[in-house]
Amino acid sequence: MSAAPSNSSWPGVIRRYAEYLPVTDATPVVTLLEGNTPLVPVPQFVEAIGGKFDLFLKYEGLNPTCSFKDRGMTMAVSKAKERGAKVVVCASTGNTSASAAAYAARAGMRCVVLLPHGKIALGKMAQALMYGATTIAVEGNFDQALNIVRELGETGQVEVVNSINPFRIEGQKTAAFEICDALGDAPDFHFLPVGNAGNITAYWKGYREYQGVGKSDTLPRMCGWQAAGAAPLVDGQPVANPNTIATAIRIGNPASWTGAMDAVRESEGLIDKVTDEEILHAYKLLARTEGIFVEPACAAPLAGLIKSVERNLIPAGSLIAATMTGHGLKDPDTAIGAAGFQPTVVQPTRDAVLQVMGL
Numbered sequence: 001m002s003a004a005p006s007n008s009s010w011p012g013v014i015r016r017y018a019e020y021l022p023v024t025d026a027t028p029v030v031t032l033l034e035g036n037t038p039l040v041p042v043p044q045f046v047e048a049i050g051g052k053f054d055l056f057l058k059y060e061g062l063n064p065t066c067s068f069k070d071r072g073m074t075m076a077v078s079k080a081k082e083r084g085a086k087v088v089v090c091a092s093t094g095n096t097s098a099s100a101a102a103y104a105a106r107a108g109m110r111c112v113v114l115l116p117h118g119k120i121a122l123g124k125m126a127q128a129l130m131y132g133a134t135t136i137a138v139e140g141n142f143d144q145a146l147n148i149v150r151e152l153g154e155t156g157q158v159e160v161v162n163s164i165n166p167f168r169i170e171g172q173k174t175a176a177f178e179i180c181d182a183l184g185d186a187p188d189f190h191f192l193p194v195g196n197a198g199n200i201t202a203y204w205k206g207y208r209e210y211q212g213v214g215k216s217d218t219l220p221r222m223c224g225w226q227a228a229g230a231a232p233l234v235d236g237q238p239v240a241n242p243n244t245i246a247t248a249i250r251i252g253n254p255a256s257w258t259g260a261m262d263a264v265r266e267s268e269g270l271i272d273k274v275t276d277e278e279i280l281h282a283y284k285l286l287a288r289t290e291g292i293f294v295e296p297a298c299a300a301p302l303a304g305l306i307k308s309v310e311r312n313l314i315p316a317g318s319l320i321a322a323t324m325t326g327h328g329l330k331d332p333d334t335a336i337g338a339a340g341f342q343p344t345v346v347q348p349t350r351d352a353v354l355q356v357m358g359l
């Protein structure tokens, strides 16, 4: 018999932070050992944008299904299993479905995902299909798909694992704990992309709870960034036909509207928007200055940071954390389009290669 491997001491977010989560010894923990993601300093990016502060990126693309959604999904699926649910269902711009499908497989449950037809990044679609979810493409947008899911939930036959499920928010708040544990306190500012607004709600809850139990002294200003074509929270009203290249935040009527606005107001933060052009610029700049490849939605807060520097909103010496919510390989089409994919074709000789190299 082989011994249990001893090289993996990280137990996943539920076991690590159980005392702050609504779980008991009776909760069956469905985990892929999510969390414990790196908090990467990015001084070259800061220099490139003319900042005079320290920026750390919480690289959530390194979770098991390559987005932060795994933190909430381990909670939602564990609690669903505890209640004896057999089927989980979600509407998704892609990452929620990838995560739900993976955790459902892990739990031995059935998963049904509703996706906006034609508006989901390729990698995310591949994941839902591979994990064996029943994948339904709705001829409508995310908001319409979520409305259907709410109605399915009311039948009592399925467990909804969108962020309207409060256990999702509970799991996601652990990212704020990890940031405080790594930095020794909360940062001065926290930048993140905002779509359905569950994550900004979760981070703010996490930061306040950690301060409440004396694990951190300060609270960050929460700075949420939406895409200009899908900015209901900035514009103050739902957007009927949201549009942006950052499909993960292509949402016109956020479920956690109040949670997001409370976080911004209570933390004296801000909610603002950036154009797709600004998003694509920041997306490439991060990859090229630091070797960190994120999906386009993550570049919204980076573009927002560039804007904040231009507006002189960041005091010198500030400590800033920003969430990089998903991995760049989720959306290869946008990457290839943005990079301008043109490999130079040469004869198989050293001289031909040297010539292209300009040597």
Ligand SMILES: *Cc1c(COP(=O)(O)O)cnc(C)c1O
Binding pocket: 067, 068, 069, 095, 096, 163, 193, 194, 195, 196, 197, 198, 199, 200, 248, 249, 295, 297, 298, 325, 326, 327
């Ligand atoms: C889900 C998601 C978001 C948006 O998070 P909300 O909680 O819906 O605001 C942003 N980026 C990525 C990569 C996501 O998967």
